[in-house]
Amino acid sequence: MIHRTLVRALLAPAALAISVLLAGCNSDQISLANNAKANQPVPPKLVAAMSEKDMDLQSPILIRLFKEEAELEVWKQTRSGDFALLKTYPICRWSGDLGPKIREGDRQAPEGFYSINPSQMNPQSAYYLSFNTGYPNAFDRSLGRTGSELMVHGDCSSRGCYAMTDEQIAEIYALGRESFFGGQKAFQFQAYPFRMTAANMAKHRNNPNMPFWKMIKVGNDHFEVTKREPKVDFCEKKYVFDATRPPNATRDPVFDASAKCPAYVIPDEIASAVREKEQRDDAEMAKLASKGTPVARLNTGIDGGMNKIFASKIPEGSTGLSDGGDSQSLQSLVLSRAPGTIPGTVNPPKPNLAPQQDEPVVATTSATASTRVATAGESEGVFASFARKVGVGGTADASQATAARPPAPTPVPAKPKVAETKPQSVVRVAPKHEVKRETRQAARPALKPSVTDTAAAPAPAPVSAGTQLAGSAPVMQSNSFDNRFSAMK
Template sequence: MLNKITLGLALLLALSACKDGRYAGSTRHLAPIPPETLSLMATEGVSPSDPILLRAYKKEAEIELWKRGADGRYALLKTYPMCRWSGQLGPKTREGDRQAPEGFYAITPASMNPNSSLYLSFDLGFPNAYDRSLGRTGTHLMVHGSCSSQGCFAMTDEAISELYAVVREAFAGGQRAVQFQSYPFRMTPENLARHRQDPNMAFWKNIKEGADRFEVAGTEPVVDVVGGRYAFDAGADASTADAVARKRADDERQVAALVASGTPAVRLVYEDGGQHRAFRETMMAAGDGLGEVSRPEALASGPREVAMPAQGPVALVGRREPVRSTAAPKPSGTSVTVAERRRLLETFAAAGDGPK
């Protein structure tokens, strides 16, 4: 009986998060930042040692790298396609729910695992103070390689190698913690209008306050927890607070206009998370080089788009978003610049498979 209990506990822990061991003897954590990225930094007037900030979006399956310039403001440098994330849109609430977290997290030097069994990894620091205030549980929530997720943001090995190097060099330059902002989707009026009836909307509006603060001021928001909610920059100057309030009001007007024009309320329901659409063709090819993609069968059909009633409970039935074959080029697995991402999205749009 004791052996069965021990085995059961081990299985539960194995399913709870992206379990990361140690791969001693590797020097992959010492890989330099690729020359193309160094050249891009030089063009933008920033250096490897300048502070960084990361932003993740589940629906779009992308992680953005932002660099702080000489003026103290952050600017978008590159966008990396996610190879895999698991669960649904919405926050992580308990150990074993396979959810990738949403909210504001801090990566520290102690978070870095140079000997990761998932190629390379860094921990996001879940649960943070907000999660703990709500009794949320979970461990080992990371960004890592190997393209396999049980609650993490999984990249290709090539992509995590670059991200790891960029974070490492920022720490070497004196940055003490890297803010990691995690969202269900880009906080646009279009997305907010379409997902307005989702049960997580109150939480999403709360984290949008931090997104608005960052996008208006261009500086890292100071994050606190007050009354079970995120609070941002309580001591911000009046001009910044006014600009953030204007942006929020403008977004709300746009949402109201979209709703009035007939934008349907929907909820996306995934079999088990998603991946960047640029990888879909790659994953289907033999010898795709993505590694052991977790639960590929859950990715094949895309999420179900569920029509949400104006009132009442959600019925998890509805049509699936079609997954069309595209003419998109096979991704390198590393990253795309802002211009490259625009060209990629134009390719999808031409094929009738643009962002939704």
């Protein structure tokens, strides 16, 4: 069985090239047939893993992605009809903050549920290979959200995208391609800020995006309890999952993201299982909150994240908003195998060195609990000194020291001074906007070995402190993946 599946995987690109050439002289189709990057076979080890998990090479796939964990999962349908996890890929780089994309140019990587069809696959990407996430979907558009060309691509470079290594995207692209050859019209792409566990929800309970996250968590729960791809609809500017026609209805409900929801029902077996899971998660979340589980920091000023396996390979690398631990945990991964080639131009997230202003200040006495704490870089000026002398603010020790001194003569009012500098920690200056990089593909080899079979890659040379990542989302070619394969339909 494994041998037959492997042979089929190796022969598929050759059969594709022959069929396209026989179909005629369409230059786009011939170009695709000769595109070695887009036609790389699924690696033999991955094909063997499919056979072990009762999966067919061309069965449907589903992708889930988690920002904070910096992981992308490829799920594949088994012969029973359920989806099972095939492989987890660490994400090399994602940009922005936790939360959905709102507008063009905000550097945010999208969150939500999207559908990827063959026309969204880009075999001629400037970032090795890519597929378009489909942002904005109907929900995003109903809220007036803007943005375009948000991709999952190679080259480990991101300005609102999810960037993998070239070897990783080659595998993911091949899995999507084979699912289309098997008859899947579109695969679902689920993007989350983090794994939707009770612990993570409690950790982020003060985040203003929580209402949105609770809404997409419902879709996550539908998938978790059924292991089937949830049907996604939109109405009243919200997501609706697994909706079906009500009893005695003569036709399926028609959904419009901006209109009132039609009459619909959710199958009882799904609704009850999801309700039980939500009740368990809500109880656990409330328990953790009552125990004082620390909340995640808001407005970090850090641009995105990176999986710790990649951060460990880069001098002074940081995981940014992704889970990574301390420098010792990164150091322990230095000798581990890198999942693909890390470009020398990679720009890891920069740690935020500004003081954390959203953490509560621990007061030593009740008298100082409401005292405003001066930000870093501020010194005691005329007004601060005057306030301290009349008993407003200051610590208990300072008040006692003031009381012990003899009364000072009444100060002569001085002319107000104009502040020469602002406190350094009040405003954090963002890095300069990265310039779109010039295409460097001509200097790079066309093919990359698979992630499964590649040898451990050496750590790249240190990047100078002034180096800025240049890059942006690739431009989608006008000749679509769907058009190129029209001869095979």
